[in-house]
Amino acid sequence: MSSKKTDRREFLKQGAALAGGAAVGAASQSASGQLAGPETFIQGSDDMVAYGSRSRFVTSKRIPHGGRHSPDTFGLDFHIATPLQEQHGVVTPSSLFYMGTTRGSYLPDIDPDKHRLMIHGLVDNPLVFTMEELKRLPSVTRMHFVECAGNRANSRMKNVQETHGMTSNAEWTGVLLSTLLEEAGVKDGGEWIVAEGVESVKGASTIPMTKAMDDTLLAYSMNGEPVRPQQGFPLRMLVPGFEGIFNVKWLRRIKVVDRYYMTYNDYGHLTQDPATAALGYQIGPKSVIVHPSGDMQLPGTGYYQVSGLAWSGGGKVARVEVTTDGGETWFDAEIRGEPQPFAHTLFAFDWEWDGSECELQSRCIDELGQIQPSRQQAQEFWNTPEGERLRVRGQDNSIQPWRVHSDGSVHNAII
Amino acid sequence: MAAFIMRLFKLSIPLFVIAGLTVEAQSPTKYGVGRTPTSAEITAWDISISPTGEELPEANGTADLGAQLFLEKGCAGCHGTNGTDGIAPRLVKRDVGVLDNPWDYGRILPIRSPFATTVWDYINRGMPLGAEGTLSASEVYSLTAYLLYLNGVITDDQMVVDQDTLPTIQMPNRDNWAQVPDWFPKEPRMKGYPY
Numbered sequence: 152m153s154s155k156k157t158d159r160r161e162f163l164k165q166g167a168a169l170a171g172g173a174a175v176g177a178a179s180q181s182a183s184g185q186l187a188g189p190e191t192f193i194q195g196s197d198d199m200v201a202y203g204s205r206s207r208f209v210t211s212k213r214i215p216h217g218g219r220h221s222p223d224t225f226g227l228d229f230h231i232a233t234p235l236q237e238q239h240g241v242v243t244p245s246s247l248f249y250m251g252t253t254r255g256s257y258l259p260d261i262d263p264d265k266h267r268l269m270i271h272g273l274v275d276n277p278l279v280f281t282m283e284e285l286k287r288l289p290s291v292t293r294m295h296f297v298e299c300a301g302n303r304a305n306s307r308m309k310n311v312q313e314t315h316g317m318t319s320n321a322e323w324t325g326v327l328l329s330t331l332l333e334e335a336g337v338k339d340g341g342e343w344i345v346a347e348g349v350e351s352v353k354g355a356s357t358i359p360m361t362k363a364m365d366d367t368l369l370a371y372s373m374n375g376e377p378v379r380p381q382q383g384f385p386l387r388m389l390v391p392g393f394e395g396i397f398n399v400k401w402l403r404r405i406k407v408v409d410r411y412y413m414t415y416n417d418y419g420h421l422t423q424d425p426a427t428a429a430l431g432y433q434i435g436p437k438s439v440i441v442h443p444s445g446d447m448q449l450p451g452t453g454y455y456q457v458s459g460l461a462w463s464g465g466g467k468v469a470r471v472e473v474t475t476d477g478g479e480t481w482f483d484a485e486i487r488g489e490p491q492p493f494a495h496t497l498f499a500f501d502w503e504w505d506g507s508e509c510e511l512q513s514r515c516i517d518e519l520g521q522i523q524p525s526r527q528q529a530q531e532f533w534n535t536p537e538g539e540r541l542r543v544r545g546q547d548n549s550i551q552p553w554r555v556h557s558d559g560s561v562h563n564a565i566i
Numbered sequence: 567m568a569a570f571i572m573r574l575f576k577l578s579i580p581l582f583v584i585a586g587l588t589v590e591a592q593s594p595t596k597y598g599v600g601r602t603p604t605s606a607e608i609t610a611w612d613i614s615i616s617p618t619g620e621e622l623p624e625a626n627g628t629a630d631l632g633a634q635l636f637l638e639k640g641c642a643g644c645h646g647t648n649g650t651d652g653i654a655p656r657l658v659k660r661d662v663g664v665l666d667n668p669w670d671y672g673r674i675l676p677i678r679s680p681f682a683t684t685v686w687d688y689i690n691r692g693m694p695l696g697a698e699g700t701l702s703a704s705e706v707y708s709l710t711a712y713l714l715y716l717n718g719v720i721t722d723d724q725m726v727v728d729q730d731t732l733p734t735i736q737m738p739n740r741d742n743w744a745q746v747p748d749w750f751p752k753e754p755r756m757k758g759y760p761y
Contacts, residue, residue, distance in 0.1 A: 224653055225644075225695065271608050278600040279607070287599050334595045345614050352692035353613065359749045366751075406614050411745070413617050413681050415688040421678075421743050423669050426756065428744035433755040465754065519754050524761035532761070548761065 211237035213247055216301065216317055227253055230301060232316025235441050241294070241460065241488070241495045243319035245374045250381050251299040251317060251395055252350075259349045259401045263377075263385040268331075268369070272345075272407035275336030282385050285371060288326045293368065294494035296320040296462045298434055299395040300420075303547040306565040310446040314551055314563065315439045318462070320495035323378075323389055325370035328363050332407070341407040345414060346388050349401040355414040356397050358390060360407075366391050366492075369402060391493035392433055392464030394546060396420060426533075430545020434464030436523045437548040438471055438498070438515035449559035452506040457484075458499040463517035464546075467491065470516040471498040477510035477552065477564075478525065484513065504555070510564055511553045525550045526565070615687040619733035622686070625703035626728035629720065632712025635705055640694050649716055654695075658716045668738035676713035680743050682735040686710045707732065 193199075215221040216230040223229075233249040243249075263282045271277040302317035328344075337360065344363045347355040358367070368389040370378055378384050383400025390397040396416055411417065422428050438461035443449060457475075461468045467490040472481040484498040498513065514523040524532070526549045530541045543549050552564035603611075615621050636642055636649070646652035659671040671677045676685050690706045692698055701709070711727040714720045719737060720727075727735075747756070 227695075269603055269608070269611055271603065271612065276595055277603050277608060278595075279603045280600040284599045288597060334597060334600065336595075347614070351696075351698050353698075355614065355691075359746075361749050361751065404611055406612065408614070408616065410616065412614060413679075413684050414614075415675075415684060415692065418675065418679055418684050418688075421680075423667075423742065423744055425744040425747075426759075429747045429756040430759070432746050432749065435755055435761055466752065519752065521754050522760055529761060532759070545755075 209237075211247065213249070214312060214316070216249075216251070216299075216313075218307075227257075229253075230299070230317070232312050233319045235311045235316055235439075235460070236444055236447070238441065239458070241320055241497050242374060243321055243495075245321065245376065245379050245382065248319040248321065248373075248379070248382055249297075249299065249317050251301060252354075252400070253352070257351055258380045259351075260380070261349060261385055261401060266349075266385050266403070268386060268403060268405070270331055270335045270405045270407070272405075273338040273341035273409060274332075274407050275338060276334065278331070278335050280331070282371060285326055285369065285386070288330055290324055290326055291368065292322060292324040292372075293391075294320060294322050294491040295368070295389050295391045296493060296495050297389070297395050297398050298437075298462075298546070300431060300546060303543075304549075304551055304563070304565055306563065308445070308563055308565075310563070311439060311441055311444040311551075314445070314565075317395075318495075320460075320462070321373050322375070323368060323370035324372035325368050325386075325389075328367040328369055328388070328405070329365070331369070331405075332364060335407070337407055340409040343408050343411060345406045345408055345412045346397075346399040346402060347404040347406075348383070348399050349403045352415075354399065354416055355412075356399055356416045357408075357412045357414060358393075358397055362390060362393065392466070394420075394431060394434060424544070427544045432545070434462075434546045435548035436463040436465060436468070436515040436517040436521045437461070438468075438513045438523060439551045440473070440511050440513045440553055443511070443555070443561045444553055445561055445563045447561045449504060449555065449561065451559065452504050455502050455504055456499050457502045457511060458487075458497065459513050460495045461498055461513070461515040462493070462495050463515060463519075463521065464493065465517040465519040465521050466493065467518045468496040468498075468515055469518045469520075471496075472514050472516070473498075473500040474512045475502060475509050478512055478550075481514070506557060508557050509555050511555065512550050514550050523548055523550055613687075613691055615683045615690070617681040617683050617733070619683050619729060622683070622729035622732060623703040624729055625707055626726050627704050627706070627708025627711055628726060629708070629711040629715035629723035632708035632710070632715070633723070635708055636712055639701065639705070639709075640697075641709070644695065649713070657713055659718075668742060671717075671738075674717070676710075677717040677719065677737075678739055680737055680739045680741070682710065682714060682719070682732050682737055685713060686732060 211234040213231040216232040221229045221231055230251045233243055233247050266282055268280045298318035304314035308314045342360050344358050345355050370387050370389055378387050386402045388399040388402045440459040442458045461471045471484040473484045474481045484500040487497040490496045516522050529543045554562045554564035644652050644654035645657050649657035659674055659677045689709050707727045715723050
């Protein structure tokens with residue numbers, strides 16, 4: 152297999168050399184002082200007909216999150232972070248989408264023709280759907296991020312993949328859960344749903360009916376192709392703006408119930424502190440500067456476009472502000488494109504770097520008026536005692552500071 | 567054709583009998599897509615267990631039997647012979663006496679969980695690793711009882727734990743956890759919190 156590939160590459164090189172030499176124009180055309188073209192070409196082949204691949208010069212990849220090996224000893228814990236630093240738009244490629252799950256390295260290998268979704272419990276009409284039937288129903292296509300509760304930056308992390316890589320954003324197509332619940336007819340008292348996946352542990356989460364009926368989406372398509380197995384093929388529930396664990400993958404069953412069910416997933420999310428419970432539910436306004444960010448190197452003084460991603464579990468991003476002096480003065484960043492609810496939103500800011508040491512930060516203000524806090528603001532709000540290690544309650548949405556040293560190197564500035 | 571038959575079913579009256587299984591009465595749906603599951607199908611699929619245990623199957627077990635099963639079913643292989651020293655998560659609280667706040671026993675399911683039903687449910691759906699779904703209901707009751715016994719939640723290893731008694735077992739954190747807030751669209755995540 153690999154030797155065949157090597158042979159093929161050699162062949163391509165030779166072919167390219169021939170083509171380069173024999174070509175009338177392309178590579179050698181420099182009559183008007185243009186740069187010479189690439190030295191080699193990739194010849195179209197039967198292999199390239201069916202499924203494309205990225206350039207061999209593009210090597211961005213996911214990494215295990217939090218310094219722990221994935222999969223772990225059992226092959227269970229699988230937390231892998233997306234390389235945000237390689238991304239310039241708002242769509243995370245499906246192959247690089249983050250993943251966080253506790254039985255994740257055992258992916259259900261589901262034949263979509265055999266997959267069924269059942270809706271039952273406190274409904275007038277229990278229903279079972281095939282994938283084909285779900286695709287017959289009215290669909291919606293929406294951009295939504297998903298973010299893991301573990302997307303929590305600390306001072307030991309070096310780059311944006313480590314600090315913020317446990318969130319990703321995709322275009323999802325599917326049927327609204329409200330469409331199916333209206334078909335089934337929710338009975339009085341149906342205040343919650345329990346959604347369950349097919350994986351070995353049959354992970355289930357309890358979700359309020361208000362959210363289920365509002366915008367919860369059962370997606371079969373992601374970024375223009377079927378949802379990938381790591382993301383829940385063939386059917387994944389998206390609970391926009393809620394913490395990652397609620398977005399049940401490999402969805403097979405929805406039971407309408409009259410109370411909080413305290414599933415194992417719910418238990419895992421459990422806390423004693425009402426504020427932490429509230430803040431670990433709907434995600435707050437959040438943003439991060441991606442270019443430049445930790446581990447990057449500015450080649451010299453002059454112009455840079457500072458850009459990054461902003462999102463909120465409260466809905467649309469209304470505004471993003473950027474500071475280059477560690478929070479003394481804030482400027483409005485430009486929002487690129489039309490912000491979508493519960494979706495990564497691109498922002499950019501024109502910056503002239505004069506070569507002095509400085510600190511870049513961004514903060515997101517969402518359509519509800521919620522403001523992304525600095526770590527210090529969160530600490531002050533909760534009266535965290537001096538000297539006690541700060542832990543932002545619930546989903547950590549605090550501001551990420553990046554320090555640019557005078558040599559152009561960029562570092563995580565969390566203390 | 568199948569859809570046509572389904573539609574006929576949906577328009578017809580109260581009860582149908584298909585292959586000996588009773589199907590509940592249907593009211594028409596807007597799209598007429600999807601089919602009605604049989605009650606047997608629903609029962610087979612429905613592994614949810616509520617905190618009050620309505621769905622629990624009729625069966626029973628004891629901690630005494632659970633101690634045997636813990637070894638026989640391979641639990642000890644990953645969780646350690648005593649449930650304390652394996653490579654899998656610890657299942658028994660540390661020897662710290664009785665704490666004022668049971669939350670401080672740590673993230674150990676059979677002591678922290680507010681409801682014993684969650685322990686039953688997790689063993690039933692998720693254990694043993696790689697052989698999920700192979701335990702009988704009685705075995706799940708016995709293993710649940712054993713873990714509760716090891717943590718001092720129940721003190722009699724002969725206590726019969728079944729669909730009626732399991733939900734009544736008083737877990738130390740029964741009322742010692744924070745409810746998630748009522749959720750409504752377009753509202754900040756917590757009143758009075760600007761961030």
